[in-house]
Amino acid sequence: MAPFKAIAVDMDGTFLDDQKNYDKELFAYLLTKMNEQGIHFIVASGNQYERLRLDFVEHYQDLAFVAENGAYLIDRTQAVLTQALDLDVIKQVVTFKQAYPELHLAACGVKAAYIPHDEEKDFVEEMKYYCPKHELIESLEKLPVDAYLKLTAGMRAEDTKPLLAALQAEFGQVLKITSSGFGSIDLMKKGVNKAQGLDLMLKRWNLGHDDLIAFGDGGNDIEMLTRAKYGYAMENGDPKVKAIADYIAPANNEAGVLQVLKGYLE
Numbered sequence: 041m042a043p044f045k046a047i048a049v050d051m052d053g054t055f056l057d058d059q060k061n062y063d064k065e066l067f068a069y070l071l072t073k074m075n076e077q078g079i080h081f082i083v084a085s086g087n088q089y090e091r092l093r094l095d096f097v098e099h100y101q102d103l104a105f106v107a108e109n110g111a112y113l114i115d116r117t118q119a120v121l122t123q124a125l126d127l128d129v130i131k132q133v134v135t136f137k138q139a140y141p142e143l144h145l146a147a148c149g150v151k152a153a154y155i156p157h158d159e160e161k162d163f164v165e166e167m168k169y170y171c172p173k174h175e176l177i178e179s180l181e182k183l184p185v186d187a188y189l190k191l192t193a194g195m196r197a198e199d200t201k202p203l204l205a206a207l208q209a210e211f212g213q214v215l216k217i218t219s220s221g222f223g224s225i226d227l228m229k230k231g232v233n234k235a236q237g238l239d240l241m242l243k244r245w246n247l248g249h250d251d252l253i254a255f256g257d258g259g260n261d262i263e264m265l266t267r268a269k270y271g272y273a274m275e276n277g278d279p280k281v282k283a284i285a286d287y288i289a290p291a292n293n294e295a296g297v298l299q300v301l302k303g304y305l306e
Contacts, residue, residue, distance in 0.1 A: 041077055042077055042079060042304040042305055043304070044185065044252060044253040044270060044304075045078065045079055045080065045247050045251040045252075046079065046081075046082060046241075046242060046245070046251055047074070047080070047081050047082065047104070047191050047244075047252075047301065048082040048084045048234075048238055048252060048253070048255070048264055048268065049081075049082070049083060049084065049085075049254070049297055050085060050255060050257060050258065050260075051085040051087060051095065052085070052258075052278075053188075053258060053274065053276065053290070053292055054255050054256055054257045054260070054274050054292055054296075054297060055083075055292070055297050056292065057292050057293045057295070058292070058293055062295065063295050064098070064107060065128050066295070066298050066302070067099075067298060068098070068099070070298060070301055070302060070305055071099060071102065073089060073305040073306070074096055075102070075232060077121060077267050077305070079305075080104055080241075080247075081102075081103050081104070082103070082104045082105070082106055082238065082241060083096065083103060083105045083106070083107070084106040084234045084237065084238060084254070084256075084261075084264060085105075085106070085107060085108075085109075085234075086108065086109040086226055086260060087107065087108075087170050088107065088108065088148060088153060088170060088171040088172065088173065089105055089107040089108070089112055089114060090171070090172045090173045091169075091170050091171060092105055093170055093181065094172060095162060095223040099120055099210065100117070101116060101117055102116060103116070104116065104241055106234055106238055106241060106252070108148060108190050108191060108251060109191040109218065109226050109232065109234055109237075109260055110123070110232045110234045110235070110236050110237030110238075111123045111149065111189035111190055111214075111228050111229065111230070111232050111237075112189050113237055113240060115241065115244065120240070120241070120244065122136075122150060122236075123228070123229050124187040124188055124189060124229065124233050125187065125189070125190065125191070125207070125215075125227075125228070125229050126229075127183075127188070127217065129214055130180075130183070130191065131181070131298065132211070133145070133154045133191055133227060134180045134181055135208075135210065136207075136210055136211075137250070139256070140203065140206070142196065142203070143161050143193055143194075143195055143199075144160050144163040144193065144194040144195065145159075145180060145192070145193050146167050146171075146180075146191070146192050147180055147183055147188050147191055147192075148171065148188065148189050148190045148191070148192055148196075149184075149186030149187060149189060150186060150187045150189065151184075151186045152171070152173045152174050152175045152186070153167060153170075153171035153173065153174040153175070153192075154174070154177050154183060154184065155167050155168075155171075155175070155176055155177065156174050156177060156179055156180055157176040157177065157178065158167055158179070160194070163194040163253055164176075165234050167194075168193065184243075188230045189228070190226050190268055191227040192225075192226055192227075193207070193224070193225040193226075193227065193288045194223060194224055194225075195224075195225070196223065197223045200223055200225065201224045203225065204217065204225055205224065207227065210240070211227065213230075213263060214227065214228045214230055214286075215229070215230055216228045216231060216232050216233055216286075217227065218233065218259060218260040219258075219259050219260070233260070233263050233264075234261065234263060234264045235263030235264040235267050236263075237264075238254075238264055238267070239267075248272070249267045249268060249269055250269045251269070251271035252267070252270070253268060253271075253272070253304075254268035254269040254270070254271050254272065255273075255274065255276035255289055255300070256272075256273065256274070256277070257273065257276060257278060257292065258278055258281060259278060259280065259281065260279065261273075261281060262280070262281060262284055265281065265284065266284055270286070270287060271284075271285050271286050271296075272285060272286075272287045272288065272289040272300060273285035273287070273288055273289070274288075274289050274290075274291060274292055274297075275288055275291040275294075275296060276291040276292055276293070
């Protein structure tokens with residue numbers, strides 16, 4: 041028997057290889073082993089739920105999702121919790137953006153992600169991939185009615201650090217601001233993160249941190265890796281993440297997560 045009752049995995053750079061794929065046959069085999077042992081599999085990602093559902097299109101009914109970096113929780117297709125941003129704060133960020141032309145911005149709601157049609161082309165295309173449910177709109181100043189889970193900002197890799205600092209200085213008291221990697225920043229309701237979402241999901245199942253194994257590679261995974269009894273950073277992960285993790289898994293391009301889980305579950 042595996043020494044845990046819940047598995048949490050980040051997606052990009054962790055569970056998925058660099059081509060956005062994973063060994064589906066091996067996962068299906070291991071999922072059977074998980075079910076036999078009463079183990080929950082949780083997808084913990086900054087991505088839209090619809091993107092994650094499509095990634096696990098054959099098994100999503102049997103999985104739990106901590107989507108949008110913890111702002112949207114789903115347990116076996118049932119929406120458990122929505123943690124939405126205050127609309128006034130969204131307006132403040134949109135106004136703030138006007139002074140930073142290098143900052144690209146989209147708003148991610150429960151119904152869809154909303155992307156200004158005149159945003160930078162590469163940013164728009166990337167958002168379309170990560171948010172299969174999306175709408176191109178005239179402006180973020182005129183948002184449709186929705187519950188907004190997060191704002192996603194895109195920028196050149198070299199602009200990430202200064203823009204992150206500027207956003208933290210302006211909104212750090214009212215928003216949770218995190219970067220999953222160079223060129224991307226997410227802004228959520230204060231207190232929202234993957235670890236908080238996992239805590240709520242574990243509580244739902246009467247489990248705790250000692251029952252959890254977690255895998256991640258980026259800065260938005262740090263909280264969940266430090267709380268899990270078995271926290272694995274990926275070999276390809278950010279050095280800061282590897283420094284705080286108790287364990288190192290093989291790289292994402294080597295199916296590191298599935299390798300480690302196979303060792304525990306067989």
